[in-house]
Amino acid sequence: NGGKLVAVRDHGGAPGTVIEARSLFFNVPARRKFLRTENTEFAHVEQQLRLHAIANPQVAFTLTHNGELVLHLPATRDMLERIRGLVGDELASRLLKVEETTVHGVTVSGYIGGPGMSRSNRQMQTTYLNGRPIESASISYGLREGYHTALMKGQYPVTFLFIQMDAQAFDVNVHPAKKEVRFHDGNSVRDAISRSVSHTLENAAKLPTGHAPARAVPAIPAAARVPLVPDSRQEQFAMPVAASSAPLRNIAPSPASTSQSQPAVSHRVADVLERIAAGRSTPAIQPQAPEAATPQETQEEEETQAPAKAQPAEPPEYRIIGVLQKLYVLMEGKEGLVLMDQHAAHERVNFEKFRRAIESGGVPCQRLLLPVTLQTTPRDADLLKQNLPSLNRLGIEIEPFGPNIFKVETLPAFLKTDDPAAWLDQVIEELSSLSTKSSSLRLSEDAIATIACRASVKSNDVLSIPEMQALLKDLFACEMPYCCPHGRPTLVQISTSELERKFGRRAPG
Incomplete structure (x- = not known):
């Protein structure tokens, strides 16, 4: 009573017993004075109820405000x-x-948003730790490392994650409200979270949808497949390819271009990286014509590069309808x-x-003209x-x-920066936030993403049907x-x- 313990005794409460707490601030008016508006405080109450309702789906929850029903959640065994x-x-x-x-x-389970599904705040x-x-x-x-390129900068994922681990492996006495924890x-x-999230995203079989949920398209036998675009409509979409458009893989060159003089081997960063990925060495001194890779050769190269990975699944059967604003390819699917x-696709x-x-x-x-020296902390x-x-x-x-001093002799060839020392400081900062040594390969992925963006087709580049x-x-x-x-x-x-x-052909709902 008023912060004083009056008595402690057993009481038999049957299922459905109501416990009511009121006049919380009758003896601390100063604390009541510093409360926010009614709507703000009610939002805090509703948020707490939502958090505990997700953690306990087997319990029914009802929330009323000023006599009006706000939430009614029946008990269920299904978290979703x-x-x-x-x-x-x-x-x-x-x-x-x-x-x-x-x-x-560390055991991780729950539900997360797919690629392209994010919010501007957290x-x-x-996330729940032992409930x-x-x-x-x-x-x-x-979460940031698990989503990585599947999450835009400045955006936060939609997650309902449940973590189970030994209670001796973390400390909850960090925040007065027990909201924050400190792991040993x-x-x-x-x-553990990064692996679970990345594995789930890699195995995702859902298309980002504008309005309604999408389902995975079932595989179709090879004998029953139809061409993406009927032959009768090929001439309708036989659009010329702009000179500025970047060529796509597996497109055979025309006879006219094959008979022309052989160009020198390209030394562009994108081409050098492509040769490295294909297992080739540095370009030869004598110029030679780059040969167009056939689908069989490309498949053999991919098998050589990643023998442990399964063969990629056949794409769903889409019929190309046309192109909107010289950027969006319109396709009809099941x-x-x-x-x-x-x-974005070519990127x-x-x-x-x-x-x-x-x-x-x-x-x-x-190689840098003058080596850069870095003075670091121990x-x-x-x-x-x-x-x-x-x-x-x-x-x-x-x-x-x-x-505590390091000398830097070389930097990545595709890096364009006027201040190498500042960029290296960012590398050290990112290194400190990585969880495993293997993840350090992601340090250069921001730069790789920039190179991929510059090497990809743009919004005004016209692609032919085979290229699409x-x-x-x-x-x-x-x-x-x-x-x-x-x-x-x-x-x-x-x-x-x-x-x-x-179009009004089906009632909403």
């Missing part, structure tokens, strides 16, 4: 049904299930209308091709020494030059085909049912 009752059917249908996995003693980023809603920098880093081994938690951003294809170049044989480097010095092999693969030739088909095939051969390296969607689907509702 509870989430659907809170966020709506449209958002819940676009979530991807994270299968329960255990890494380093309001929809919810308690918490916040942690290690979890945020793990934050790197293990970060690595589920409705599909739009492909030709720039994803080039990005993964360049990234394989880094993982296979390193990247070309350029902690950063240890970090650099641990990652010297990875940095060398990235084209950064760095070696100790004294106590080749781009679509290459896109579905990527590890993450539904978003570009900057997190923007490459494909968007508008279902037939949504189109019927728009």
Whole structure:
């Protein structure tokens, strides 16, 4: 009573017993004076109820405000049904299930948003540790690393993650409200979340949709397949290719171009990276004509580069209708209308091709006219020494030059910067946020994404039908085909049912 303990005794409460708390601030008027407006305080109450409702789907929750029913959540055994009752059917249908996995003693499960699904704040980023809603920098880093190129900068993912681990491995006495926790081994938690999220995104089979959820398109036997564009309509879309458009893979050159004089081997960064990814050495001194790779040769090269990976699935059967604004390829699929951003799609294809170049044989480097010396802290010095092999693969030739001093001789050839020292400081900062040494390959992916963007077809480049088909095939051969390296969607689907509702052929709902 008023903060004083009056008595402690047993009481038999049958199911349905109501516990009421009122006049919370009768003896602390000063605290009541500093409360926010009624709407703000009610929003805090509603947020807490939502957090606990997701963690306990087997419990029914009812929220009323001023006599009006705000939320009514019946008990359920299905976590997705509870989430659907809170966020709506449209958002819940676009979530991807994270299968329960255990890494380093950390078990991760739940639901996350697919590629291209994000928010401008962390309001929809919810994580639970042993059933308690918490916040942690290690979890945020793990989510960022797991999404990586599937998330735009400045955006935050939609997550409903549940983490289970030994209670002795973390400390909850960090924040008075027990919201923040401190892990004894934050790197293990970060690595477990990163692996679970990246594995779920790589196996995603859902198209980003404009309105309605998309379903995976079933595989069609080879004998029953029809061409993407009927022969009778090929002439209708036989558009000339602009001179500025970048050629796509698997497109055979015309006889006229083959009979022309043989050009010299290109030394552009994109071409050098492509030769490295194909397992070729440095270009020969004598100029020779680049041979167009046949589909069989390309498949053999991909098998040589990644023998452990399964063969990519056949792309869904889409019929190309046309091109909108010289950027969006309109296609008809079994589920409705599909739009492909030709720039974002080609950007994803080039990005993964360049990234394989880094993982296979390193990247070309350029020697600095004057070596750059870095004065670091003892902690950063240890970090650099641990990652010297990875940095060398990235084209950064760095070696100790004294106590906590390093000398940099070379930088990646595709790097364009006027201040190498500032860029190297950013590299050290990113190194400190990585959880494993293997993740240091991602240090150069921002630069690779820039190169891929410049080497891709643009919005005003006109592609022929075979080039569109080749781009679509290459896109579905990527590890993450539904978003570009900057997190923007490459494909968007508008279902037939949504189109019927728009035209009044089907009642909403």
